[in-house]
Amino acid sequence: MAIVVKSKSVYVCNECGAGNPKWVGQCPSCGGWNSLIEETVVPASSRLVGYAAAKSEVVTLSEVCPEANQYISTTISEFDLVLGGGLVSGGVVLIGGNPGIGKSTLLLQASICLGDDEPSLYVTGEESLEQVSLRAHRLGVANSNVRVLAETSVERILAQIEKEKPRMVIIDSIQTIFSESLSSAPGSVAQVRESTTRLVQFAKRNGCILLIAGHVTKEGNLAGPRVLEHMVDTVLYFEGDASSRYRVLRSVKNRFGAVNEVGLFAMTEQGLKPVTNPSAIFLSQHENPVAGSAITVTCEGSRPILVEVQALVADSPLSQPRRVALGVDGNRLAMLLALLHRHGGTSLHGDDVFVNVVGGMRISETASDLAVVLAVLSSYKNRPLPEKTVIFGELGLGGELRPVANGQERLKEAARHGLTRAFIPKANAPRKVIKGIEVVGLSSLEQVLGYI
Ligand code: TYD
Numbered sequence: 001m002a003i004v005v006k007s008k009s010v011y012v013c014n015e016c017g018a019g020n021p022k023w024v025g026q027c028p029s030c031g032g033w034n035s036l037i038e039e040t041v042v043p044a045s046s047r048l049v050g051y052a053a054a055k056s057e058v059v060t061l062s063e064v065c066p067e068a069n070q071y072i073s074t075t076i077s078e079f080d081l082v083l084g085g086g087l088v089s090g091g092v093v094l095i096g097g098n099p100g101i102g103k104s105t106l107l108l109q110a111s112i113c114l115g116d117d118e119p120s121l122y123v124t125g126e127e128s129l130e131q132v133s134l135r136a137h138r139l140g141v142a143n144s145n146v147r148v149l150a151e152t153s154v155e156r157i158l159a160q161i162e163k164e165k166p167r168m169v170i171i172d173s174i175q176t177i178f179s180e181s182l183s184s185a186p187g188s189v190a191q192v193r194e195s196t197t198r199l200v201q202f203a204k205r206n207g208c209i210l211l212i213a214g215h216v217t218k219e220g221n222l223a224g225p226r227v228l229e230h231m232v233d234t235v236l237y238f239e240g241d242a243s244s245r246y247r248v249l250r251s252v253k254n255r256f257g258a259v260n261e262v263g264l265f266a267m268t269e270q271g272l273k274p275v276t277n278p279s280a281i282f283l284s285q286h287e288n289p290v291a292g293s294a295i296t297v298t299c300e301g302s303r304p305i306l307v308e309v310q311a312l313v314a315d316s317p318l319s320q321p322r323r324v325a326l327g328v329d330g331n332r333l334a335m336l337l338a339l340l341h342r343h344g345g346t347s348l349h350g351d352d353v354f355v356n357v358v359g360g361m362r363i364s365e366t367a368s369d370l371a372v373v374l375a376v377l378s379s380y381k382n383r384p385l386p387e388k389t390v391i392f393g394e395l396g397l398g399g400e401l402r403p404v405a406n407g408q409e410r411l412k413e414a415a416r417h418g419l420t421r422a423f424i425p426k427a428n429a430p431r432k433v434i435k436g437i438e439v440v441g442l443s444s445l446e447q448v449l450g451y452i
């Protein structure tokens, strides 16, 4: 008698990847509305990922020797930096970002990095071969041996990869790829997960480099489940203002290098070009000092970058004045305004406050606190801050100015760009004099305001 196996379904949230036994309108895990999608449970055997699927043999750790010179350069200096040195055999890199930010451009530029003897395979699910060729001409990579494939079925892609045996495969983008074994639509959580699993499995088993482009949702997360981020070795995000030509590539997870490293690019007519002197582009050039502008130095990954924080404080016609933070955290801004009220004696209850970081840069660390407060105050009083001055330091809720990491490097970067004075936390003041810059060590917000 034949045994009938009933196929099981679960409902998986498209936003967070959480599973639920029945369909509900709101995801119990992340609160997203209408995000649950039916998914059939796939037998556990096909879910094996990574090296687990390749071999299983117990060895002593000391007997395992990593490949010498393991990093493979992408030929794009900033890309290498973010990757922690370069690409790694069997490494899977996911690049997320808004549409039009430059994912396809970067991947096509990197596709020629292995040279003509080991052509990589560029799989496009979004564009036609003609469109890829057009772009390749623009980027100056059209004369390479790069193989291209316009295909969206992961089964057929894998068949082609088996045949071609490329050392590097580029998938653009994972949301367009689907597996014939599932009935849900391409881009759904089940499809994205299944396709990625199959591709990652292949890459790990064959030591093939896999680069995947992924879309992001309107909240800025990678579309599809969080599990996608767990399956790959490296997750990079492309950021930047659509209107600005500068792009920031940030690493948020990296098994082979440091996280929070950033690479800076400029989008030009011939594709993405690395920016070698980032401090220069994030400062705007003012003839005379202007009110509401403060220069700070943020440490992105291993390097300090000078950025300008701008603030505008204006009488608000609204009963609930607006607080707009671009490039800095909105909650942090609210906290800093409260600090300014409590410890600086300036209340902005009736004013709109706008804060912007020049050049589309996003500051994720607290070292910019003091600069934000001083920029706001400077705009409110309509008095410029002292010229050629760099300002950094974290503010505590008691109004104290707390030290930040990498004080020396920050000061040196400021001195290198011709700034002559620094307002910084006392504990960050260097013991040795740094040439060209006068350091003012301060211990609280009150002291800073008194000094200025
Ligand atoms: P693209 O790489 O297609 O973005 P994504 O794959 O992330 O959606 O980027 C396309 C944008 O970049 C588009 O607005 C045109 C612009 N661009 C240039 O400015 N110069 C170039 O050389 C290329 C190829 C694109």
Ligand code: MG
Residues within 6 Å of the ligand: 103, 104, 105, 126, 172
């Ligand atoms: Mg694209």
